[in-house]
Every structure is written in C-alpha cells, then in structure tokens.
Amino acid sequence: MVTGFSLPIIAPLGPEIFLAVIGCAVILADIIWKEQRYVVPVVSMAGAAAALIMVTKASGISFNGMYTVDAFSAFFKIVCLLGLMFAILMSLRHLDIMGVQRVGEYYSLMIFSCVGMMIMASATDLIVLYLGLELMALSVYCLVGLLKTDPRASEAAVKYLLLGAFSSCLLLFGMSYLYGTTGTTDMAAISKAMAAGKLTANPAFMMGLGLVVIAFCFKVAAAPFHMWTPDAYEGAMTPVTAYMSVGPKAAGFAALGRVLMEAFPNAHSEWVTAMIILAFLTMAIGNITALCQTSIKRMLAYSSIAHAGYALIGFLPGTAEGASATMNYLFMYLFMNMGAFAVIILLQYKCLVGEALEDYKGLAKTHPVAAGLMLVFMFSLTGIPPTAGFIGKFNIFMAALHAGYTWIVIFAVLFSAISAYFYLRVVMLMYMYEPEREMEIAPSGALSAVLAIALTGVILLGCYPNGILSYASKAIMGH
Amino acid sequence: MVQLLFFYFAFVVIALGLRIVTCKNPVHSVLLMLVLFFHMAGFYLLLNAEFLAAVQIIVYAGAILVLYLFVLFLVNLKEEVRMSPFIEKGKWLGIVGALALFVTFLRGVKSFTLGPHGTYTIEKVQQLTHTKAMGEAVYTTYILPFEIAGIILLVAVVGGLALAKREKKGA
Incomplete structure (x- = not known):
C-alpha cells in the first residue's frame, strides 16, 4: 500500500487533457456521423479554439516540477494551436480533392500531435520532454504517410520515421549521460548539480548536452541535420506540410530554448560556439540550396531550414531579450508561411498542379488575387518592410547585436539578401510571364478565411508590431 | 562472477548486433534478434531488475519478434533491395565519421563520473522487490509520463489503423 500519495493538481494541464479528449471524440464523431463530413472538422476546430482560450488562463507548476505552465510555454502553445487551426481550415476542401477518406483519423492525429507539442513546451523534466516529443513525432509520421495512393508520401514517411527514430536515439543517449552524471532528470536540478559539481569540465556531461542539442536540431530542421526536410515536406499533403513547418518547429524551439536556458545556463560559453556554427550552416545550406529548386514545396522546405537558422540566432545571447525575439519571429513566421502554403493549396485543384514553380507563370493575369497574396507572403518571407518578416528579422538581429554577436548577424543579412532571389523569382514568374495554360483554383470559405x-x-x-513585441518580451520562463 | 557475466552479455549483444545488421537473410536476422533479446534480459537481471527482465522476454522476444516475423512472411522479402548511393564516396566519409564519433563517445565514457543516487537504493529495491518498487514509482512520482505514454500508444493504434486500412475505391 502506498501511503501519502495524492494526485497532484491537474489544473495546469487542463488544455492538454481537454485537447486529448477532443482527439478521441473526433474519432468517435467520425464513426457516428459518417455521412456528414463537416462534423469532424467543426469539432476539431471548436476544440482547438477552446484549448486556445484555456491556454491563456492556465498557469502553475505541477507533478513535482515536471510540468511548468508559464508565459514562455503559453506563447509557444498559442503558436502551435494557431498552426493547428490554420491547418484544419486548409484541410477541409483539400482532403476531398486528394480523395482522403479517413478524415476522423486525419484530424485526430493532428490534434494529438498538437498535444505532444504543448507537452514539449511545458516539460521541465527530461522524461516528460522526450515523451511529448515522441507523441508529436509519431502523429506527424502517420500524417505524412496518410496519402497512400502517392508513392512519394510513403517514401517521405519512411524517411522521416527512420531519421526521426535515429534522432530519438541520440536524444535518449544524451539524456542517459545527463542522468548518469547528475542523478536527476529535472532540468532545474540538473542546472544545480552542474554548478555544484563543476560538470562543464566533464566530457561525459558535455557529450550528453551535445547529443540533446543535436536531437532538437533534427526536429527544428537545422543543418547539418536537415536531410529529411525536403522529402518529407514534398511528399506530405500540403496542409500537413504547412502544419509541419510551423508546429513541430515551434515546439522544437520551445524545448531547445528551455533546455539551454533552464538546464544549462551555466554552460552558456560552451554551447554558444556550437550554436553559432549551427546557425551559420543552417542559413547557408537553407538559402543556397533553395536557389536551385524547381518545386515550390521543396523551395519552401529549404526556406524553412533557413528560417530555423535565423530563429537560432535569437538563442545565442542566452537572454530573455534574445529568446523573446525568437518567439515573436516564430509567431510571425506562422502567418507568412501558412499564407504561402494556403496559396499553394488554392492552386492545387488537380492533385499535382501548383507544386512546380513553372505553374506560377503568369498567375497575375489568370488569378490576380492569388498572385497578389503570394506576392505579400513572399515579400514577408524575404523580410521586406512593411511586412511582419522584416520586423521579426530586425528584432532577432538587434538582440544578437546587443549581445555582441556581430559577425553572425552580418552573415544572416547577407544570406537574407541571397534569399531574395528565390522568393522574388516566384513573384517574377507570376507577374512578368505570360500564362502557359489555364489554371483552375479551388477556393473555399475556410481557405479564404486562412488567407485573410x-x-x-x-x-x-509588420505595421504595428508593438503589441506582439511587448507580449513576447513578457513571456519569459518561470512567469 | 558478476563482472564475468556482464562481459559475456556485453560481448554477445555487440557481436549479435553487428551480425543482425550485416545478415543478408532477414529471417536469420530476426532469429538472431531473439537471442539478442534474451541476453539483454540478462543485463536487467544483473541490475536487480527482474521485472524488466521478464517484460523484456515476454514483450520483445514474445510479442514484437512474432510481429516482425509476420511482416517478413507478408512481404516475402528474399533479397534485399540495393540502390546506388547519392554520394559516390559516401562509404569512406561514413567510415571516417563513424570512427570520429566512436572516439568521441569513448572519451566521454572514460571520463564518466557517477552522480548522486536517488531514493531507491539497492537495499531498498531488494527489500521491496523490484516489481513493487517500479510499480510505486510509475504510479506515483512518474504518473504524468506514464499517462503520456498511454496517449502515445493510442496514437500508434489510430495511426496504424489509418495507414493500414484499405481505401474504398471510387467512393
């Protein structure tokens, strides 16, 4: 008989538990209302919206410090939930066009992966962090492979699964070193044990830190651990790709930020060099490889690698200013990337159309509104004012400059200039060429809402960034 | 005696691991894996973890390997599929990378220092018995990870169903 055990307060976990229940309810709803296809998305959407409201209310630390719901985690949870809602809206029409029949499983996997992301954002214990990551990853592997008629989807899912499993092994191996040298999996306790035992001089401990960082670099698609990204992004259905480029990435950054700043603040001088190299490589490989892509989904995959590089720069100073710059960058990236993918979905009236860059030739003549929207999102991804992309990059670069990382900022600006070539090439194709063939588009109310x-x-x-900037600057860990 | 056993298990596990990867015939691989799992269970016994040893044999050797065999029978894979590598000199690059990684890991292992122990000492585990000690930890301190693992299993079921179920034609 276990004595003295009482269940810890579960109120801080309210949104996660609620969303997990919705995930199960969606499967049931799919069975009960088989003919009414709108029921499942409506339930998912309402669940995500309710969870979003709950996230803004929930706070506290529970389960012996394993789970911390603070402003930092709430910010990332909002990004993930908004990503989920965008993805649900984008999927409505697209699933019909692609002939997907298992809508219940589709939406439920999306919701469960979002639960995983929320757990990752709040986990302050390595075991909980790992399980949150697996929950997210497992759901996304299935989502990628869901389109069974397309061999590319299966290929993408298998590649993603194998490399994801490999990165999980590295993560667990690293965590086992951290546990072995400190005797705990709690992040705050690891930080204390590190300071007490002067563990930064211990190669075993530092190897553990290195392996954990590498595993998260896999998840946020930072080079040289980005190999799975283009194939997985290209093979998955476009709404899934859009979701993958925002949700898991934000969750990966949340976990990375928390590990670096909560468990290893004292090892800052050790990890910062590695992070500078990673950020540089990520921006270089992402931006330069994107130049020679012929598929817009692959191009956006490399672009998302490049953006992971910019976002990494915000973590370099190890300060609240830098972290909040990364956070609001990810928030802005959510809107511009989701917008760009929504335009692609709009053009995918017949399965594969709209994926090749060639398909965008003369779009301004046939569909001026779609072309205009794409123009804005491409400008924003490049970082041209007055769009959000400019403000996001500006803040990250300022934070890094304040902390004295001048060189990496110079390179980041150079790589941004390179990125203008492939983003603006899309604009050029749309506006300066004659249309080669008739293109039909697949507009729907939900997709218009996403675009709007x-x-x-x-x-x-981009024009009034003060609100989000002040919100992100308050969203620091432990508050 | 314990050390001798440990080295026996460690040697067999590494040797079998290498053989499983290099083995051409997948059925042989699976059968070698069965032996590997039994030796892994030996590690758990050496660590006073008899419950985990039993679970290792029942779940891995009993259930998971049977699944592997089922898959092998279903796909009927006699010869492995070979593809030309994307990078021609990839083999040597890989060997150099692996060696570098091995040296790094070796250095890390050599400088390993054991951190402070938790609340479950060997005496306490022996007195409580391992099964009870583990049950207590999982259902009290680690109840949250335990529940999350439950959701992961649910996702595995849902995902497996979604991927395996045949689509109706023309519906």
Missing part, C-alpha cells in the same frame, strides 16, 4: 487572417497578420504585425 494570414494577410491581416502579416500586414498588421
């Missing part, structure tokens, strides 16, 4: 919200977000955040 994304456009408003990109412009508003």
